[in-house]
Amino acid sequence: MPSRKPLPPVPGPRGVALWHSLRQMRRNALTEYLRLREQFGDVVRLATLPHPVYLLSHPDAVHYVLRENACNYRKGLLFQPIAALQGEGLLTSEGDLWGRQRRLVQPAFHRRQLDTFAAVIVDEARAVVQEWQQPMQTGTPINVAERMHRLTFNVVGRVLLGADPGALDAYWGTLRVIALPLLQYINARATRPWAPPLWVPTPRNWRFRRAVAVYDALVQQIIAARRQAMQRAGGQATDVLALLLAACNGTSGAGMSERQLRDEVITFIGAGAETSAHALSWTWYLLAHHPAIMRRVHVELDTVLGGRPPTPQDLPNLPYSRMVLAEALRLYPPSVVLPRQANAPDEISGYAIPKDAVVMISQYVTHRHPEFWPEPEQFQPERFTPAQAAPRHRCAYIPFGEGPRRCIGEPFALLEMHLALATIAQAYRLQVVPEHPVAPEVAVTLRPRDGLWMTVHARQ
Numbered sequence: 001m002p003s004r005k006p007l008p009p010v011p012g013p014r015g016v017a018l019w020h021s022l023r024q025m026r027r028n029a030l031t032e033y034l035r036l037r038e039q040f041g042d043v044v045r046l047a048t049l050p051h052p053v054y055l056l057s058h059p060d061a062v063h064y065v066l067r068e069n070a071c072n073y074r075k076g077l078l079f080q081p082i083a084a085l086q087g088e089g090l091l092t093s094e095g096d097l098w099g100r101q102r103r104l105v106q107p108a109f110h111r112r113q114l115d116t117f118a119a120v121i122v123d124e125a126r127a128v129v130q131e132w133q134q135p136m137q138t139g140t141p142i143n144v145a146e147r148m149h150r151l152t153f154n155v156v157g158r159v160l161l162g163a164d165p166g167a168l169d170a171y172w173g174t175l176r177v178i179a180l181p182l183l184q185y186i187n188a189r190a191t192r193p194w195a196p197p198l199w200v201p202t203p204r205n206w207r208f209r210r211a212v213a214v215y216d217a218l219v220q221q222i223i224a225a226r227r228q229a230m231q232r233a234g235g236q237a238t239d240v241l242a243l244l245l246a247a248c249n250g251t252s253g254a255g256m257s258e259r260q261l262r263d264e265v266i267t268f269i270g271a272g273a274e275t276s277a278h279a280l281s282w283t284w285y286l287l288a289h290h291p292a293i294m295r296r297v298h299v300e301l302d303t304v305l306g307g308r309p310p311t312p313q314d315l316p317n318l319p320y321s322r323m324v325l326a327e328a329l330r331l332y333p334p335s336v337v338l339p340r341q342a343n344a345p346d347e348i349s350g351y352a353i354p355k356d357a358v359v360m361i362s363q364y365v366t367h368r369h370p371e372f373w374p375e376p377e378q379f380q381p382e383r384f385t386p387a388q389a390a391p392r393h394r395c396a397y398i399p400f401g402e403g404p405r406r407c408i409g410e411p412f413a414l415l416e417m418h419l420a421l422a423t424i425a426q427a428y429r430l431q432v433v434p435e436h437p438v439a440p441e442v443a444v445t446l447r448p449r450d451g452l453w454m455t456v457h458a459r460q
């Protein structure tokens with residue numbers, strides 16, 4: 001609520017310090033965000049062009065922007081690079097279009113529907129267990145980050161897009177080839193707003209356009225295969241792609257275009273696979289560095305499951321492994337920033353925010369806010385016991401965002417990660433290979449920069 005009295009100037013670096021800060025951000029944005037909060041406080045202004053940027057770290061401000069006054073904030077400028085790939089999919093669209101699409105796919109994420117995904121998730125996790133037998137025997141390191149991505153991609157392909165498991169190898173092969181040029185373009189545009197726009201024929205833009213063309217062809221293939229399978233099977237399929245296709249064919253009355261369908265499929269592949277894969281990878285990484293916590297996970301799994309595959313009904317009886325996942329998502333949130341742009345002037349935490357200003361909420365920073373997280377860099381799953389979690393500010397922990405744009409896939413991701421962790425951790429212990437240092441890198445999501453190379457060990 002804007003106040004009438006004059007508001008104080010917002011603290012932040014100026015002159016050479018600003019230039020230095022922006023340079024640091026391109027090198028290591030997360031460390032620089034943390035430093036700025038420490039030096040200037042919970043609201044920091046960066047006098048950038050074309051609009052100033054405000055870094056907001058306090059959970060009260062998070063609540064205000066994402067929930068209480070969410071209608072004043074659009075996704076805006078910083079989502080444009082992602083929109084160059086995803087068009088007007090659920091993540092990037094706004095207003096009525098977003099509301100309609102969200103209502104349309106919501107039934108695919110209902111609790112009862114989610115439980116039907118469990119068998120596929122466990123099946124894919126057991127394939128990993130099977131595949132790691134050999135590297136365990138030979139001691140050959142494996143790139144766990146890549147294997148987790150393959151796992152979550154297969155799950156999204158099978159349960160959200162209704163893809164035939166036999167086709168997934170080919171789909172994955174195509175995606176692997178185009179991943180780099182897509183990422184390079186989106187990153188360049190996100191970190192350097194002055195980078196040449198897409199219509200300028202630079203080599204990077206050209207590679208991006210070619211990759212998008214290949215992606216479009218792949219999506220057409222996935223859609224055509226699903227259409228054929230639905231025609232053959234008849235009946236009421238309820239996966240995301242089936243719901244979208246029904247809207248496209250006009251059977252649900254929503255009248256969706258083929259272009260919108262393409263945007264949604266690309267959005268679900270992008271948002272649904274990479275995020276959960278990174279979260280699982282960081283969990284393995286943290287467990288490898290905390291053997292006592294790993295042992296507690298093993299004891300819990302042995303006591304509750306006794307060697308059998310987990311089911312969704314087991315998960316409430318595995319609270320410790322659930323807390324481990326929650327704490328990994330706190331320290332390494334796959335989505336590290338939630339940028340928004342102000343539709344109208346506003347007042348946040350006693351400071352004036354002009355129209356069109358960019359406000360940046362960083363999960364990475366808020367999850368380390370010392371007022372809410374003592375010893376913030378320590379991996380302590382006990383932070384998520386009901387006794388510790390209940391009194392905490394609800395917006396101090398936002399790995400899935402908050403408010404109307406909160407992640408639609410949250411329950412699905414939590415189910416998937418819990419079942420995958422329970423299945424794989426029952427069989428193995430993983431150790432980081434010391435010759436392959438692990439460094440976090442922001443490349444749309446927070447990933448281990450050079451992969452996560454680990455050796456596989458039998459439980460004993």
Ligand code: HEM
Nearest residue numbers: 090091271272275276279335399400401405407408409413
């Ligand atoms: C650990 C895993 C995941 C994390 C950390 C995560 C994080 C997020 C966050 C922070 C947002 C909000 C973005 C914003 O407000 O600007 C979001 C939105 C979204 N996520 Fe997730 N996500 C995960 C898994 C998934 C999965 C598995 C799916 C698909 C099944 C998914 C699909 C989406 C979609 C479609 C949106 C846009 C929702 C909307 O605006 O209505 N996410 N996610």
